[in-house]
Amino acid sequence: NLQATTTLYNGVKMPWFGLGVFKVEEGPELVNAVKFAIKQGYRSIDTAAIYGNEEGVGQAIREAMTEYGIKRDELFITSKVWNSDLGYESTIAAYETSLRKLGLEYLDLYLIHWPVEAKFVEAWRALETIYKEGKVKAIGVSNFQVHHLEKILKDAEMKPMVNQVEYHPRLTQAEVKAFCDNNGIQFEAWSPLMQGQLFDNPLLKELANKYNKTVAQIILRWDLQNGVVTIPKSTKEHRIIENSNLFDFELTKVDMGKISSLNENDRVGPDPDNID
Ligand code: NAD
Secondary structure, eight states, rough: TTTOOEEETTTEEEESEEEOOOOOOHHHHOOOOHHHHHHHHHHHOOOOGGGGGGGHHHHHHHHHHHHHHHGGGGGGEEEEEEEEEOOOOHHHHHHHHHHHHHHSOOOOEEEOOOOOOOTTTHHHHHHHHHHHTTSEEEEEEEEEHHHHHHHHHHHOOOOOOOEEEOOOBBBBBBHHHHHHHHHEEEEEEEEETTGGGGTTTTHHHHHHHTOOOOOHHHHHHHHHHHTOOOOBBBSSSSHHHHOOOOSSSSOOOOHHHHHHTTTOOHHHHOOSSOOO
């Protein structure tokens, strides 16, 4: 079901499915979308300091908890430290700022947003400190390639619990996904719908017909069956519902393979090796 979870290597349970809020500005559209999603059964919300919407996300969470009788520990809230705040002291301060804006006492997951080469090791030390002090339930990274992860694993005390990367049928990330799977790092997809660029794909349309589902549902189901946490974004109520109806069908192995063979190593976002 919609609230099914994967267990991170430290024992924390993370929903397989959630709502992303990238490019949703502060205001009623944001608050309504997050509240509506929670009302529909979503339990995981993915934001970031750079999205500039943590205050509205926090407001929506508080209102949803009161209005729908949901407890904080039923929710899974993720935010991310932005590039300009990477460093030991600055990352610890950024975490406190995110908590204050969200109006929360803790986050479920805090991620290094991008692997800025000169700074991510120090930032990881800061996340370890925050975690050891019990201020966050889980820590992880985003947009890390294998070589970035190897650098962390080499001298860090803890390995990341999650790696959130761009992942969709045109970018299947075989190398980093295998590395994460083999190291107990939960793999999470961002832009799972390729920001809307996959809806005309003939194979995905054919499969949507075959399963009597939508293209979005086919793609998101492919994520789940690949063991990938997924966080599609929408502010439209009918799509928030549509994207969550993934738990009443199963793609065959052959169809899973066909979807994966759409890979072209094609990105919508920046290349993690060109970040500074
Ligand atoms: P997405 O792939 O989720 O696509 C969202 C777009 O698809 C929206 O414009 C929406 O209008 C459209 N859409 C959604 N559901 C649809 C449906 N059922 N039918 C038709 N159109 C539909 O793109 P995204 O927002 O970039 O990615 C999802 C989340 O991932 C973000 O909101 C954010 O939380 C996270 N993210 C993280 C990073 C990172 O660097 N860590 C980068 C980008 C996004």
